[in-house]
Amino acid sequence: MDPLAISDAPSGTKRRADGALEAPKPAQRIRALDPDVVNKIAAGEIIISPVHALKELLENSVDAGATRVEILVKDGGLRTLQVTDNGSGIQKDDLEMLCMRHTTSKISTFEDLSSLATYGFRGEALASISHIAQVLVRTRTEDDHLYAWRVKYQDGKLVPGPGGGDFTGPRAVPGPIGTQIRVEHMFYNVPIRQKACRSHAEEFRKIVDMAGRYAVHCEGVGFSCKKAHEVEEYVPVDCDHTVPERIRHIYGSNVSKELIELSVSARRWVSSAKGYFTSSNYHTSKTTLLLFINHRCVESSTMKKALERTYTSFLPKGGRPFIYLSLEIDPARVDVNIHPTKREVQFLNEGEVIQAICNQIESQLAAVDASRTFLAQLSGAKPVEPLDEDAGNAAPKFTTPALRKVRRNSNELVRTDKSQGKITAMFTPAGPAGKGDSPAGPVDKGDSSAGPAGKGDSPAGPAGKGDSSAGALEDEPYAVPQDTTYTTRTHEPAQINYTSIRELRKEVDDDINEELTKMIASHTFVGVLDETRRIVAIQVGVKLYLVDYGSFCCEFFYQRGLKDFGNFGVINLEPPPDLTEIIEAGIQMLIPPIEHRQIKRYFDWCTETVKGVLVRRREMLKEYFNLEITPDGKLVSIPLLIKEYSPTVRKLGVFLCHLGRVEWSEEKTCFQMILKELAMLYIPEPLPTSLTGKWAKSFSWSDGSSVTSGERSSPFDPEDDDDDDDCWDFTTPMSWEFGPSSDAGVEGPDHEKAQSPTWFRRSAESEGSDAGDGGQVMTEEEFCKLTRIRRQNVRYALEYILFPAFKKRLTATNQLMEKSVKEVADLKKVYKEFQRC
Ligand SMILES: Nc1ncnc2c1ncn2[C@@H]1O[C@H](COP(=O)(O)OP(=O)(O)OP(=O)(O)O)[C@@H](O)[C@H]1O
Ligand SMILES: [Mg+2]
Known part of the structure; x- marks a missing residue:
């Protein structure tokens, strides 16, 4: 058949491979899709692999004002991905709608988008995650005195938590102020997506890369990222670390010792441009670009190419730099709503902005070029190859000597997470060993005596032993303390100087x-x-x-x-x-x-x-x-x-x-x-x-x-x-x-x-x-x-x-x-x- 021949078939009709036409069918009726199907399709757009879920959870934690964010990963995040923060927590009454689509505390009108000061705005992330995984949440606000609330979600709805019988509501558990979100069995209901995920090691590498980016950018927030049951820290950043310190802890001192601080004065189109980039003494084979626009971690191939071009006259052939850039642009000039994962943003005068940044970097590089030491080349050190083939940007743990797995003798390994098993489980407690007094063992379900006196049928109760999953949600039984109301004093504190x-x-x-x-x-x-x-x-x-x-x-x-x-x-x-x-x-x-x-x-x-x-x-x-x-x-x-x-x-x-x-x-x-x-x-x-x-x-x-x-x-x-x-x-x-x-x-x-x-x-x-x-x-x-x-x-x-x-x-x-x-x-x-x- 002549491929250029004009077909008589009505447009939009499916063709067979051999070009023969299917028998014409009667017009199909249009139906509204089942909401569950809609949710799954939408979820698939936002959560493509565990790293996307991590990004959403990290952004939520930062939005909640956390100063410490801890990430725990099992099997590349496919089995467990847990993010614990010490942010504001979630109100108990909001828990029912937490994973419903389009529910958010961050905006209320469309106009709010143009003055957005948070990462989140769509109210979609947790809903999406709950449609492709099980989500366990433990949260406590300042108003929840003494105990936290725990809930479990699936398909956007509350479901009974571990050991909870038919009860789907929040259960009181011990826990600090903040939120812990644990995503389990990701893509359990979308096998094709699960198969599409790379190996656990590869998924973990992407997670470390993403966590590293946020850890560099979010000053004032401490980060930690670990594999479950391992002590090694992949993103060891404290809340008081400066940006160069953060870069050193994550990307190694080879990068950090060659950093030059970007100094750009405010322009008409950009209210602030901060960043660090490596001098001509450092190079590797792939560019690492950490780009944040209005604090949002984004990708921009245009920006990356322009920066690489800028460096060509300073680095040996094939050499690439490390660059961290944080630009703040009038929110009214930035459209964050162009990509489902919010990975891309569009802003006005893009070309002008990129050019100005490149010019500035070029002139600063030229200024320090005189002091170039060629240390890397002279010492014969090979540039470190990033392993992430398609991302182009190196995942920190695997790209720098500082983050290469340091082999530790087993007699130096220490447990740093108190939730990893309790010593008390191995002891017979002192005290009466009377009936039912088994402090290390499970407490009978529904035994109100385990809760605070007089709590009656309060959902308060110890974490059930049926909760097989690791981490802080699983614990020995504790009595949940009584609720207390605090009032803040209004008068000035007395000055005592005796x-x-x-x-x-x-x-x-x-x-x-x-x-x-x-x-x-x-x-x-x-x-x-x-x-x-x-x-x-x-x-x-x-x-x-x-x-x-x-x-x-x-x-x-x-x-x-x-x-x-x-x-x-x-x-x-x-x-x-x-x-x-x-x-x-x-x-x-x-x-x-x-x-x-x-x-x-x-x-x-x-x-x-x-x-x-x-x-x-x-x-x-x-x-x-x-x-x-x-x-x-x-x-x-x-x-x-x-x-x-x-x-x-x-x-x-x-x-x-x-x-x-x-x-x-x-x-x-x-x-x-x-x-x-x-x-x-x-x-x-x-x-x-x-x-x-x-x-x-x-x-x-x-x-x-x-x-x-x-x-x-x-x-x-x-x-x-x-x-x-x-x-x-x-x-x-x-x-x-x-x-x-x-x-x-x-x-x-x-x-x-x-x-x-x-x-x-x-x-x-x-x-x-x-x-x-x-x-x-x-x-x-x-x-x-x-x-x-x-x-x-x-x-x-x-x-x-x-x-x-x-x-x-x-x-x-x-x-x-x-x-x-x-x-x-x-x-x-x-x-x-x-x-x-
Ligand atoms: N770690 C957290 N600490 C406190 N509140 C949280 C946390 N995670 C989620 N929330 C609350 O749950 C709501 C829903 O979160 P979700 O991520 O689904 O939507 P969003 O952040 O509002 O928007 P987006 O879909 O763009 O991320 C948030 O608006 C916030 O109020
Ligand atoms: Mg969010």
């Missing part, structure tokens, strides 16, 4: 132990080993340490108290309890009641004395500590030392009793004693080991719950046990609360002596007595249940609130180094032992 406080602060500064402070700042939390002896395991580098968290908490809260002196937050107690009642409970915890008229009178006298002291000192306590007491003896408020954590009410009685012994006449001692007592109040309560015996004196508390008291000593100092009668030494905080039972120095009911500490000590005879007479004795089962809840609360606080806070703010002291930290394993030494064997 000599006494300055001196106390200086004492802390003088005792600083730099080494331990650094260790704590870089530790990885391993797990709580023993809530009775208050021991936590942490990892620092290749070493494992046991830490006495009681002492750490005491020091930390004492330092917080000193820092915020006069400006504490407030925990309001509603309705205000009666001081008498609390103090009585405190005395009972310290000295179990004995049914004897004389002693009863003595207890009453103690209660009245402490109450009298506190009521008399109430103005000072209110002014400096926000501890408010009414003239008729009601406790209105206590100080709040850090947000999201409040002391257990069980310790309040002992705290007030100990306040009664403060030396009020000397300013510095007085402030110090109160701050130390406050710090001790804030130490998480120790858990009892058994229902009976000297560790468990039960008392009833006015809210109906039972409390226990017991004694303990430093976990690392068994010699110190119960005989240390210096319970006023604040530097050994562990011994005060369940202090020695010596009755040495017990004072009589003399008003002046009432401030002496010793009259709260339990007499030697009383030690070992059974549950307090006046108390209500629990059954074994109740005891186990209560202990389990308390253990979960303590664990949650330690892992998610206290140790992260130590990391940021604790100035560790020599005292802590000496008494409260023990190295228990050094991987290198362990290896040596093995080798000997």
